[in-house]
Structures are given as C-alpha cells and as structure tokens.
Amino acid sequence: MKILIVGGVAGGASAAARLRRLNEENEIIMFERGKYISFANCGLPYHIGGVIKDRDALLVQTVEGMRSRFNIDVRIKTEIQKIDREAKKIIAKNLETGKTYEESYDKILLSPGAEVFVPPIKGADSPRAFILRNMKDMDKIIAHVKNNNVKKAVVVGAGFIGIEIAENFVELDMQTTVVEFGSQVLAPVDAEIAAQIHQNMKEHEVELFLEHGVTEIIDGENSSTVKIAKAGEKEASIEIKAEIIILAAGVRPETALAESAGCEIHERFGIKVDEYMETSVKDIYAVGDAITVNHFINGQEINIPLAWPANRQGRLVADIILDRPNKQPYKGTMGTSILKAFDYTVGATGLNEKTLQRSGLVYGKDYYTATINRNSHAGYYPGATPLTLKVIFTPEGKILGAQGIGHKGVDKRIDVIAAAIKGGINVAELQEIELAYAPPFNSAKDPVNILGYYAENILNKDIRVARIDEIESLTAAGNYELLDVRTADERELGAIPGGIHIDLAELRTRIDELDREKTYIVYCQVGLRGYLAYRMLVNLGYKALNLDGGYKLWEPASHDQSNIGIFEGKEAENFIHHENHPLDNETMLVDEERTFRNIKTIDIDACGLQCPGPILKTKQSMEGLKEGDILSIKASDLGFKKDIKVWAEKTGNKLVSVNSEDGVITANIQKLKKLPPQGTKIMKDPDNKQTMVVFSGDLDKVLASFIIANGALAMGKEVSMFFTFWGLNALRKENFTNKNKSFIDKMFGMMMPKGVNKLKLSNMNMGGMGTMMMKKVMHDKNVDTLPTLLKTYLENGGKIIACQMSVGIMGFSHDELIDGIEYGGVAAFLGESEESYSTLFI
Incomplete structure (x- = not known):
C-alpha cells in the first residue's frame, strides 16, 4: 500500500x-x-x-x-x-x-x-507586524527584536498564543500592550476565572484593552502607530506606538x-x-x-x-x-487545555458557561456550578499555594465542564476531572475518587473531593447559593442583604459594598440582630465559613444563601477588567520588569523624616496560609519589631501582593519591596510609627482648624458633611464634628438591640434610622426609591459611600463628638453608637469652636 x-x-x-x-x-x-x-x-x-x-x-x-x-x-x-x-x-x-x-x-x-487568522487591519502587512505559527516565524520575531532593540510591543489577541507572547515580551522588559476584541482573555474559561488573570496582568504592568480592536497600523521611521477602536466602532479613538506587533487573534x-x-x-x-x-x-x-x-x-x-x-x-x-480489526472510532474532543499566564496556571476541560448559555441553557434550571478555593497541598507543609476550581453540572449530576486557576496543582485537578468526564462519573462521585495523599503533594481531602461534597450539597438542597453576578440584582430587590462573616481584620482589607458584618465566631450570640424577614447572602473569604454560617442560619429558621466562591472570587471581578493608559508619560527604555531589592542589614534606610542604622531583618514564612493568614502573620510579627526593623515575609496567596500594599498604607509602615517568583510573594516591610499622609501636616494653629455641627439626619446632608470634613483633613486641617439630635442617627450601629430600654425609648429607636446605611434623602425620597437611585448613581460615578467616608474620616484622625444631652433625649446608649467617638456637651463643642477658623451648621 x-x-x-x-x-x-x-x-x-x-x-x-x-x-x-x-x-x-x-x-x-x-x-x-x-x-x-x-x-x-x-x-x-x-x-x-x-x-x-x-x-x-x-x-x-x-x-x-x-x-x-x-x-x-x-x-x-x-x-x-x-x-x-x-x-x-x-x-x-x-x-x-x-x-x-x-x-x-x-x-x-x-x-x-x-492558519493564523489575520483580522482586516489596514497596514497589517507592515514589516513590524508578525504572526507566530512555525519555527520560521519565531526566528523572524527574535531577529527583529534583537536587531531593533525593541522596547514597545502590541499583541493583537488574548488567546493562548497572545497571552504566552505577552508574558515573554514582559520577561524581555518590553512595554507590552494586549488588544482583545472580546470582553475577557482566554475564551475557554468563564469571566470570573479570567478576571483573576486580568488583575495579575495589571500587576505585571501589561496594558490591556478589552472589547477593543486594532483598525490600522501606520509605519513610521522608528516605530509604527497602532490605531485602536472600541468594539463596534469604526473610528479609532486611541493611538499607541509600537516597535513590534504580533497578530495573534486566533487560527482557522x-x-x-x-x-x-x-x-x-x-x-x-x-x-x-x-x-x-x-x-x-x-x-x-x-x-x-x-x-x-x-x-x-x-x-x-x-x-x-x-x-x-x-x-x-x-x-x-x-x-x-490499515483496516486493523481492532480499529477504534474517534469519540470526540473535550477541549482539555492548560496555560501558564504570568503568575497563574489556568486550565479547563469540557464546556464553559458561555457555551451553555449560547446553546440556550439556563443556570439554575439546566445546570449548576460549584466553585471552591483550596490549597495545592496540605497548608502546613511548605510551598502550598491557593487554587480555585469550578465545576459545571446538570441537575442529574452529569459533569459538563471544569475550570481551575492557581499556581500549582491546577493541572492535576483538571486532569482528574477530565478523566472523570470520560469515565462517565457523576459529579457527586468525585468525592469517591481515592487520590494519593502525603503532605508535600496533597491534602487528605483533595480539592476534587471537596468539589464532589459541595456539588452533592447543591443537588440535595443542603445549600442554596448566590453567585457574584447576582449580588447587585438581589440586594437591589430590598429583601436580600449581604452578611460578611469574616474577621474584622479581613474586612479591613476589603469587603463587598453594603450589608452587615458579624464574625462567624460571634454569630450565634448575635443572631437576634438579624431580621427573619430578610434573606442573607452570607460570604467569607473562600466559602467554607460562609457555608458554616449558612447551615447555622437555616437551622435556626433564618433564610440564607451562601456566596459561591466567596469574597476571593468576587474581588478581582469587581475591578475594571481593562488596564488602559498605564504607559502614558513613561519611557519604554526605562521599563524594567525584574527589579531586585537586596536588603543589607548595615544599610541605612531613610524615609522622609527618619533615619535608621543597623537595621535588623526578620524572615517569616507564611506560605500555605489562606487570606487573611499572611496579613495576620504580618501584623503579629511586626508587633515584636522595633521601629526601623524590617520584616521579610513570604506568602503563597497571590492576593497577598495587593493586600500587603493596602495594609502598609493603612498602618503607616513602609513597604520597601514586593516581588513574586514561582508563585511565592516576598514582601519587605519596614516598621514605622504611623505618620500623617504625605503632604498632610497637623497644625496647632487655630486658623487651621474646622468645626462642624451635624444636626440633620438626612442622607444628602450627612453625606455633604463628611465630604467637606474629609476634604478639610486632606488639606491639613484639624476637624471636629459635633453630632446632635437627628444627626445622631448616622452614628447608630445597624444591628444593635438594647432590650433594657423603656417603652418610649424603644419607640424612638424603632422610628428612627439605624446608622448611615439607613438614612434617607431630604427631598425626592419617593418611599426609598430616591435613596436607592442616589446610591446607585454614587456607585456608578465611583463616589465613596457614606460608610466609607465615615471610616476614612476616623482613620485620618477626624474627631466626632456626640452631644451627651441629645443621646439621652433620643433614648440612645453609648453601646448603641459606633466606636471611636467622644461624648460631650455644649462646653466641649464651644471649646472646639473657639479654636476653629470657622464653624459650619448642617
């Protein structure tokens, strides 16, 4: 033959x-x-x-x-x-x-x-535009980069090849821009998984245009102008310079x-x-x-x-x-894939939700999802890193697909689920798969087993879940409320806007603070404590949903997914991706006002700890250091890179450096006593002090008060706010119940709003619709919420004095008002007022 x-x-x-x-x-x-x-x-x-x-x-x-x-x-x-x-x-x-x-x-x-699909781009035949299909294409790209000392690159397309090229260009210290016509990178995964890659690309200083396309490439002497337009628009609105363009929009x-x-x-x-x-x-x-x-x-x-x-x-x-008697038919392709994307490994098998929805399938009716956050191996063994796994399945338990993202261990779990799909294993049977265990390699209950437990709970109605894309619509309905059961330290680092906070450890003793008429969307960091709180609530007769994937899944999806304009005003020649920050114990480190010598460095390993473990470890370790000493801490939770920046800023400590390598974040923090924000000088001059009387309890007026107060703080002024009569409602704790009040005091308390989240507009309230619309507009316009403004004010040294007489008249107790405030009378207010340049009455 x-x-x-x-x-x-x-x-x-x-x-x-x-x-x-x-x-x-x-x-x-x-x-x-x-x-x-x-x-x-x-x-x-x-x-x-x-x-x-x-x-x-x-x-x-x-x-x-x-x-x-x-x-x-x-x-x-x-x-x-x-x-x-x-x-x-x-x-x-x-x-x-x-x-x-x-x-x-x-x-x-x-x-x-x-063959490589080249979009209809005018000028795509530019000598600076390349495709990558074979060894010859690769050689051309390498030669162009070396011969022209390329420092600015544009990658068109964010599929497998596009992401891999972008990552390697960044490794070569190029300013790299990725332009993707779709709403996310990497089509095989769903939006909430891709969101983690988007945020990681920001950390690596990759400029990312989502829902944009390249319309034209115009060659110049030393570089080309790449014109970029929003998806659906013909006219380009953005122009950027590039010394190399890679066309990686896909293949056909x-x-x-x-x-x-x-x-x-x-x-x-x-x-x-x-x-x-x-x-x-x-x-x-x-x-x-x-x-x-x-x-x-x-x-x-x-x-x-x-x-x-x-x-x-x-x-x-x-x-x-050869017509062999044992020849076999090809049984179809499942699309099992995996990719290294900067700090992450991302993998998928089977169908994703986008594909199911295009086929007309509906979540909650035709399919369900379960998302977990676990460690790659036992957390107590060094080197464990977090991973996220998502499985999609039918009401009958048939596995339709799975996705995973993390640093280590994603490949193993996706492969196991792919084998389960090929073997016809039911999603609940994932808990029956016996997998090898030793601390360096796994946990006694593998993440795949945990997915099986979770999915079985969903199928058996032992848990009802809400998804991160449902939060806004559910809470807007009015009868749903978010319930954060994390610790106060975790919440300090970030929380889903709105709702209430009760630490899981306190939930049983504070259960009476909850409203039985509401449905609570319970969430924790990764989902486990949320599940425990969910079971506690439903067993006690409350209505609840557990947030699938927890705060960790919501947080990256809550940010802008694109990363546009980051290179404006920056010279490409100065772009260096790898920056080493060696620390010499004899080196003197200087901040704006203090100098330290003979610095001591303490090394701490927090690898394997889930958030907020690394931050708590940082806080505990810093308490034992003297001012000027340095804490060098390693963590495998990829969110630590962002968290430590926030923590250092909030605590006044100096973040000397933060780097990531092989999935491990290393942060060096110098202990400092907290100073005012840069540019803020607390003056004792009476002309630099502002006093305000907050008499009103209306949302718009209290909002204006805190905007003015925070602005005054930012300008270096001392600010005192004197809350009296209706204004005291803004200081009430939302979920506090005092059972020892008189009948009149209880009636007063019931009729008045509890805290800043319950205040209403002074005009156009329209039965609460106006207030709801105002909050939505503020959210859309990125205006800080009233709780955020209050928190910021107190954190930046603002003083709040509650009128003691009004507290008594209104039937309030000190326990009923927020922490961090002072109590005083007219004399206290007048004393503050006399030292002030002006006093505002609101």
Whole structure:
C-alpha cells in the first residue's frame, strides 16, 4: 500500500510513526511545506522569551530521525498543489527548485493544521507586524527584536498564543500592550476565572484593552502607530506606538487543498470527517487542527485546535488506514487545555458557561456550578499555594465542564476531572475518587473531593447559593442583604459594598440582630465559613444563601477588567520588569523624616496560609519589631501582593519591596510609627482648624458633611464634628438591640434610622426609591459611600463628638453608637469652636 501524508507536526507525524510500527512493507511518503516536520509549536513563545534556551530542543522529530528510524520518505519544502481523487494522484511542487511532479496513492492523510487568522487591519502587512505559527516565524520575531532593540510591543489577541507572547515580551522588559476584541482573555474559561488573570496582568504592568480592536497600523521611521477602536466602532479613538506587533487573534482550519479535492467543508469548523477520520471522499482522511470534530459532551460540531486531539487522531487513523480489526472510532474532543499566564496556571476541560448559555441553557434550571478555593497541598507543609476550581453540572449530576486557576496543582485537578468526564462519573462521585495523599503533594481531602461534597450539597438542597453576578440584582430587590462573616481584620482589607458584618465566631450570640424577614447572602473569604454560617442560619429558621466562591472570587471581578493608559508619560527604555531589592542589614534606610542604622531583618514564612493568614502573620510579627526593623515575609496567596500594599498604607509602615517568583510573594516591610499622609501636616494653629455641627439626619446632608470634613483633613486641617439630635442617627450601629430600654425609648429607636446605611434623602425620597437611585448613581460615578467616608474620616484622625444631652433625649446608649467617638456637651463643642477658623451648621 502506498500512503501519502500531507503535513507533519502532531497528527501527521504521529500517524506516520505508527503506520511504520505496524507494517514494514507499506510505502509511506510525508510532505511538509516547511523545513521541519515535527516541532513543539506550543514552545515557540518561550524560546522568544529566553525561557527555553536551546532552539533545537523544540524539534520533536527531525527529518533525519524520521528517515533513519522509521524508513519514511520525508520531503520537506514541498507543497501539494492538487489532489486528483479520480486518478488517485497528487501534484507536488518543490519550493526550492520550483519543479512539479505527480505521485500516486492508495490512501492519503491530510494534516495541514490551522492558519493564523489575520483580522482586516489596514497596514497589517507592515514589516513590524508578525504572526507566530512555525519555527520560521519565531526566528523572524527574535531577529527583529534583537536587531531593533525593541522596547514597545502590541499583541493583537488574548488567546493562548497572545497571552504566552505577552508574558515573554514582559520577561524581555518590553512595554507590552494586549488588544482583545472580546470582553475577557482566554475564551475557554468563564469571566470570573479570567478576571483573576486580568488583575495579575495589571500587576505585571501589561496594558490591556478589552472589547477593543486594532483598525490600522501606520509605519513610521522608528516605530509604527497602532490605531485602536472600541468594539463596534469604526473610528479609532486611541493611538499607541509600537516597535513590534504580533497578530495573534486566533487560527482557522486550513482547508483549501481538501476543498479542491471535493471534500465536504464546514463553513466554520474545517474539513468534515466521520468517526473513522475519513472525509466525504473515499480514501482521503484528515486529522488535527484542520478538521471538524464532535464535542465529547454535547455532540455538537466544533473545531478545537489542540495537540492532544491531533496526536490521538494520528494514532487512531493509522489503524483505520490499515483496516486493523481492532480499529477504534474517534469519540470526540473535550477541549482539555492548560496555560501558564504570568503568575497563574489556568486550565479547563469540557464546556464553559458561555457555551451553555449560547446553546440556550439556563443556570439554575439546566445546570449548576460549584466553585471552591483550596490549597495545592496540605497548608502546613511548605510551598502550598491557593487554587480555585469550578465545576459545571446538570441537575442529574452529569459533569459538563471544569475550570481551575492557581499556581500549582491546577493541572492535576483538571486532569482528574477530565478523566472523570470520560469515565462517565457523576459529579457527586468525585468525592469517591481515592487520590494519593502525603503532605508535600496533597491534602487528605483533595480539592476534587471537596468539589464532589459541595456539588452533592447543591443537588440535595443542603445549600442554596448566590453567585457574584447576582449580588447587585438581589440586594437591589430590598429583601436580600449581604452578611460578611469574616474577621474584622479581613474586612479591613476589603469587603463587598453594603450589608452587615458579624464574625462567624460571634454569630450565634448575635443572631437576634438579624431580621427573619430578610434573606442573607452570607460570604467569607473562600466559602467554607460562609457555608458554616449558612447551615447555622437555616437551622435556626433564618433564610440564607451562601456566596459561591466567596469574597476571593468576587474581588478581582469587581475591578475594571481593562488596564488602559498605564504607559502614558513613561519611557519604554526605562521599563524594567525584574527589579531586585537586596536588603543589607548595615544599610541605612531613610524615609522622609527618619533615619535608621543597623537595621535588623526578620524572615517569616507564611506560605500555605489562606487570606487573611499572611496579613495576620504580618501584623503579629511586626508587633515584636522595633521601629526601623524590617520584616521579610513570604506568602503563597497571590492576593497577598495587593493586600500587603493596602495594609502598609493603612498602618503607616513602609513597604520597601514586593516581588513574586514561582508563585511565592516576598514582601519587605519596614516598621514605622504611623505618620500623617504625605503632604498632610497637623497644625496647632487655630486658623487651621474646622468645626462642624451635624444636626440633620438626612442622607444628602450627612453625606455633604463628611465630604467637606474629609476634604478639610486632606488639606491639613484639624476637624471636629459635633453630632446632635437627628444627626445622631448616622452614628447608630445597624444591628444593635438594647432590650433594657423603656417603652418610649424603644419607640424612638424603632422610628428612627439605624446608622448611615439607613438614612434617607431630604427631598425626592419617593418611599426609598430616591435613596436607592442616589446610591446607585454614587456607585456608578465611583463616589465613596457614606460608610466609607465615615471610616476614612476616623482613620485620618477626624474627631466626632456626640452631644451627651441629645443621646439621652433620643433614648440612645453609648453601646448603641459606633466606636471611636467622644461624648460631650455644649462646653466641649464651644471649646472646639473657639479654636476653629470657622464653624459650619448642617
């Protein structure tokens, strides 16, 4: 039998090798348009970035190796121009000599792969614009970067190749801009998973345009101007300079040869084949990125250009071509994939929610999701890092797909779930999978087992969940309220706006503060304590939902997902991604007002601790240091990089450096006594003091009071606010109940608003609608909420005095008002007023 193979790399080369292993007599000829028949195309970006040092390491199989080891006639730099299916012959052209010739066949296998999709961009043929498909493309990019000392790059597209190239350009200290037409990077995962990558790209100073496209490339002498427009708009609104542009908007099946041979072609997904990889033309087979496959889970036609399917198809088609009695059909592609994306590993298998929703499926009716946050291995063993896993399943328990993101251990969990899907394992049966355990490698209950427990609870109605994209609509309805059960230290670092806070440890003793008419959306950092609080509430007769994925899933999704304009005013030549901050104990560190010598450095390892563990460890460790000493702390929670900046700023300590390497964050913090914010000088001059009387309890008037007060603080003024009569309502604790009040005092308390979140507008309140609309507008305009303004005021040294007489008249107690305030009478107020430049009455 004479077998021709068109194209090498994964599918073609795998088929050729197995064909020879199964039969020594058949004549096998492989044609390859390029110079290399089998190379690691997934490794190309990493050689560009210098991660893979040896170029030859990318060559999986050489021409000489294929010829000598397998006795295969390999013809490189040869293009097949035509297939004559009637005469069963092909016309080939030697691209070096230009000579054409014919070759007959009994069977022919097409493995042409996919070609890079180049969007309709004017000027895309610029000498500074490149694609990356093969070794030749890689060599061109490397040469251009070296020869032109490239420092500014634009990557068009944020799929696998786009993200990998962007990461490696950053490693080369390039200012890198990524432009993606969609609303997120990496289409195989859902938005809340992609959000974590978006925020991590910000930390690596990658400029990210989401829902934008490149419209034109205009070449200049030393750089090109890249014009960028919002998705759906024709006119570009942004122009940036670039010295290299990578076009990585995706790939599409290469079908021209098959189409000319009369093979049936799917308009989107490539060459159509049956389950035995044969095209609509007898004796013509096809494998790899060029073909249409059926999705393993829902059976729908799709094109999934990945290495595993191509290699599997190559092995199967060899048995099929030889008509072996044990030949097997191809059972479909599931799309299991994984990627290194800066500090993260992100993986997926099966279907995602976007695909399900496009197919008309509805969350809560046709499918459910469960999201957990766990460690890669036992937290008490060094090196554990957090990971997030999400599984999607039907009401009957069929697993539809899974996604994961973290630093270590994501690959193992996605692979286990992929195997479970192939084996038909029910989602609840994930808890039955017995996985290897030892502290350096795993926890006694693997994250996959935990997913099984969680999913079973959902199916059995032992837990009802809310999702992060439902918070706004649920809380706007009025009968839902957020309940944060984390510690006060955790909440200090960030919280979902609105709602109330009761530490889980106090929930049983403070349960009477909750309203049985409301449904509480309970959340903690990662979901576990939220579940415990949920069970406590429902067992005590309260209505509750647990927030799927917890605060950790919500937080990155709550920020702007793009990262536009970060390079404005910055010289590309000065951009350095890797900055080392060596600390010498004898080095003197100086801040604006203090100098320290003979600094002592303490090393702390907080790896394996989930948030807020690393921050709590930092706080505890800093308490034992003297001013000027340095704490060097390592943590594996990737959120620590952001948290430590916030913590240092709030506590007045100096963040000397923070770096990440191999999933470990190292922060060096110098202990300082808290000083006023830079530019703020607390003056004792009476002309620099402001006093305010807050008489009103209306939302708009109290809001104005705190805006003015915070502004005065920012300008270096001392500020005292005297709250009296109706203004005291702004200082009430929301969930405090005093059962020892008289009947009149209780009535007063019931009729008046409890705290800043309950205040109403003085005008246009409209039964609460006006207040709700005002809060929404403030949120949309990024105006701080009243609770935030109050908190900021107190943190920055503002003084609040509650009128003691009014407290008594209104029937309040000191316990009923917020902490951190003082109590006084008219004399106290007048004393403050006399020392002030002016006094405002609101």
